[in-house]
Every structure is written in structure tokens, then in C-alpha cells.
Amino acid sequence: MGYDRPRLANIGYIQVVRHCNHLCGFCSNPTTPYTHDFASMKVLVDDFVARGYFGVILTGGEPTLHPELPRIAAYAHEQGLHVRMITNGTRLGDESFVREMAQAGLQLVHVSIYSVRPEIEAKLRGVEGSLDRAFAGIDHAHAHGVEVNINCVINRFNAGHLDENIRHFLRHHPHIRHFVWNNLDPSMGRAEVNQDQFTPRLADFELSLYRALRLLHRSGRTFRVEKVPLCYMTDFAWASTETRKIVKGEERIVHFLDDKQSVRQTDWEHIYADGCRVCSLRTICGGLFDRGNGYDPAELSPVFVDRDAIVAHILGDGSDPSYGVHTLAQWRERFDAPRPADPHGAPNVAVGRLTEQGRKRYEAKRKAETRRAQRLGIEMEREAGED
Numbered sequence: 009m010g011y012d013r014p015r016l017a018n019i020g021y022i023q024v025v026r027h028c029n030h031l032c033g034f035c036s037n038p039t040t041p042y043t044h045d046f047a048s049m050k051v052l053v054d055d056f057v058a059r060g061y062f063g064v065i066l067t068g069g070e071p072t073l074h075p076e077l078p079r080i081a082a083y084a085h086e087q088g089l090h091v092r093m094i095t096n097g098t099r100l101g102d103e104s105f106v107r108e109m110a111q112a113g114l115q116l117v118h119v120s121i122y123s124v125r126p127e128i129e130a131k132l133r134g135v136e137g138s139l140d141r142a143f144a145g146i147d148h149a150h151a152h153g154v155e156v157n158i159n160c161v162i163n164r165f166n167a168g169h170l171d172e173n174i175r176h177f178l179r180h181h182p183h184i185r186h187f188v189w190n191n192l193d194p195s196m197g198r199a200e201v202n203q204d205q206f207t208p209r210l211a212d213f214e215l216s217l218y219r220a221l222r223l224l225h226r227s228g229r230t231f232r233v234e235k236v237p238l239c240y241m242t243d244f245a246w247a248s249t250e251t252r253k254i255v256k257g258e259e260r261i262v263h264f265l266d267d268k269q270s271v272r273q274t275d276w277e278h279i280y281a282d283g284c285r286v287c288s289l290r291t292i293c294g295g296l297f298d299r300g301n302g303y304d305p306a307e308l309s310p311v312f313v314d315r316d317a318i319v320a321h322i323l324g325d326g327s328d329p330s331y332g333v334h335t336l337a338q339w340r341e342r343f344d345a346p347r348p349a350d351p352h353g354a355p356n357v358a359v360g361r362l363t364e365q366g367r368k369r370y371e372a373k374r375k376a377e378t379r380r381a382q383r384l385g386i387e388m389e390r391e392a393g394e395d
């Protein structure tokens with residue numbers, strides 16, 4: 009028996025700039041010579057609208073450094089997209105900027121905070137004082153009606169106290185209802201060349217992540233976890249971003265402001281260990297994110313839990329009303345069927361521009377960042393074309 013293909017809550021990413029006012033040693037998207045203006049960003053927004061996407065995430069680099077950010081946010085909002093932004097929070101410390109973005113139509117801001125311990129946050133950010141500005145920014149956003157989520161990259165320096173971070177937010181910023189964890193992506197940018205300093209072992213954070221998720225779950229908050237194999241989060245496997253996208257057949261397009269240009273992600277498989285073959289979660293697990301050889305498949309071990317209970321949890325999640333399949337029988341029929349052809353295919357639009365002025369700014373920025381990186385004891389990312 010057939011059924012209508014459910015409308016999916018696909019969300020696209022536009023990197024509006026690639027420079028930043030912080031210098032994280034594990035940045036996977038550092039400065040490039042590419043630049044965007046309103047016209048080049050508008051094309052990307054229009055493409056998401058044509059695909060029937062639900063929303064757009066404006067990201068970077070640090071997106072708040074783009075002078076036309078309010079204008080592109082307003083345009084995306086007028087086109088009916090849910091408008092979100094990922095930021096390090098520093099510019100949100102300026103309340104007038106937050107007001108401007110809220111008036112432009114920004115609905116949700118993901119504020120990235122790695123650690124509530126000021127000395128750890130300063131070390132990871134490469135700047136002092138960012139934590140207080142981000143905390144102030146969180147409250148400014150809330151005051152202006154912009155929903156706040158917290159994003160956190162799991163790394164070697166915060167791996168042991170992820171639950172301490174959550175206790176802080178529950179106590180001091182109780183309006184925050186949703187948290188996103190990203191295990192460090194060791195495959196690109198400065199993360200690739202500084203793997204030894206920052207990449208955690210999976211076992212380093214297993215317990216503190218479990219405690220953090222349990223605290224959030226008990227307090228009625230929601231959360232997602234990205235790039236963590238399911239054998240490291242079996243009790244909360246339904247919160248894995250990759251697993252939810254595999255179950256629901258969602259895709260994601262990222263418009264990288266670099267030579268990669270547009271990437272359409274429909275395949276969430278990374279790498280697996282031999283033991284994954286017998287694991288009961290293999291068909292819904294994204295495996296180990298290991299493009300950069302930063303993690304070791306020997307850290308994986310098969311689990312024997314009820315896969316369908318995890319699927320049922322995802323199907324019954326009222327926080328995603330866009331997904332139209334609610335019974336396991338319907339889901340199995342769809343999951344086992346060949347994926348229907350996508351009428352849109354991969355995007356074929358230019359992402360940003362390469363200009364002489366952009367190249368000059370990039371060279372000056374790279375020189376300044378190289379000096380800062382030396383002081384901080386971190387390696388600079390390779391330039392395009394460099395081995």
C-alpha cells in the first residue's frame with residue numbers, strides 16, 4: 009500500500025562569512041578568500057525556497073560580522089523560511105544588534121559555548137572575556153523574543169564536565185529549552201592540524217555526556233547529539249541527529265563559502281568497525297565520524313537493544329510535526345523502499361565571490377591570525393592547494 013511522501017523539515021546552511029573574532033584551535037571552517045554580498049546570498053535563499061525547505065541557518069565563520077546580515081535574515085523571513093543563526097555570542101552582547109536581528113525576523117539563535125569555566129572557554133576561544141558577553145547575549149536574545157539554543161563542540165578540554173555546563177544553564181538561564189552537542193569534526197580546517205590537542209577519545213566524554221543528557225531529559229529540555237556513535241549514547245539514541253535523519257530520510261545542504269561550494273548530504277554513513285555488522289542499531293546508526301582519522305574504530309562495540317523502540321520514539325516525537333509517518337509499519341515500508349528520485353538534485357549555484365579585494369583581506373587576516381595562533385600554541389589550517 010502506498011502513502012504520500014511526508015513533508016520533511018529540511019534545513020539549509022549558508023556560511024555568510026568565514027572570518028571570525030575568535031580563534032578556536034579546532035575551527036573546521038576558518039577564513040577563506042571568498043566573500044558574500046546580499047545578491048550572492050539571496051540566490052541561495054531562493055534555492056532553499058524552491059526546494060520547499062523549512063528553514064535556513066546563517067552561519068560562518070562568525071555570521072554577525074557580515075554587515076548585511078539583518079538584510080538577508082529579513083529576506084529569508086519574508087520568503088517564509090524559519091530563520092536561525094549559529095554564533096559565538098560575542099556580538100549578542102550588544103543589545104541594539106540583537107534588537108535589529110529580532111526585528112529582521114531572526115527566530116532562533118544557537119549560541120556556541122564550550123565550557124562555563126572561564127579559563128577553559130578562553131583557552132578554547134583564543135580570546136578572553138567571551139563567556140560573559142555570550143551569557144549577556146543569551147539573555148538579550150530571550151528578552152527580544154528570539155529563542156535560544158546552546159551549541160557545544162565536545163573536545164578534549166570540556167569532555168569531563170559537560171554536565172557542569174548544563175547545571176549552569178539550568179540555574180542561570182532557565183529559559184533555554186534545547187541543547188545541541190557536536191562531537192569535534194577532526195577532518196577540516198584547524199581541527200585537522202590540531203587533532204592531538206583537541207580531539208577527545210569517545211570514552212573521555214561518555215559519562216559526562218550521559219549525565220548531561222539525563223539532567224536535560226529530567227528537566228523537560230530537548231537535545232540533539234551529532235557525530236557520536238550510538239554505542240556511546242544508547243539510552244538517548246533517539247536524540248542522535250544522524251539517526252533522526254536516517255529514520256526520516258532527511259537531507260541537508262550546506263553552502264560552504266570555500267572551494268567545496270554546495271554539499272548536499274543525503275548519506276549519513278561514516279565508518280564502521282567489523283563488530284558493527286552484528287550490532288542491532290547498525291541500520292539507523294551514523295557510525296563513527298572519522299574522515300580525519302581522529303577517532304579509532306576500535307572504540308566501537310556492538311550493542312543489542314531494541315532498534316524499533318528507538319524508531320518509535322522518533323516517530324512519536326511531537327516536537328517535529330512536519331514528519332507525517334507515525335506507525336512502525338508505515339515506517340518499515342518506506343525505509344525498505346528505494347529512495348524516490350529528488351526533482352531538484354544537487355544545487356548548481358555559485359557560493360560567494362572571489363574578488364581581488366577579498367583576496368587582499370584574506371591575506372591580511374591570515375597574517376594576523378598566524379601571529380595570534382603562535383601566541384596561543386596552535387597550528388594554522390592549511391591553505392587551499394597546500395598539502
Ligand code: SF4
Pocket residue numbers: 237238239240280281283284287288289290293294295296308309310311
Ligand atoms: S557498534 Fe557500530 S553500528 Fe553499533 S552503535 Fe556502535 S558505531 Fe553504531
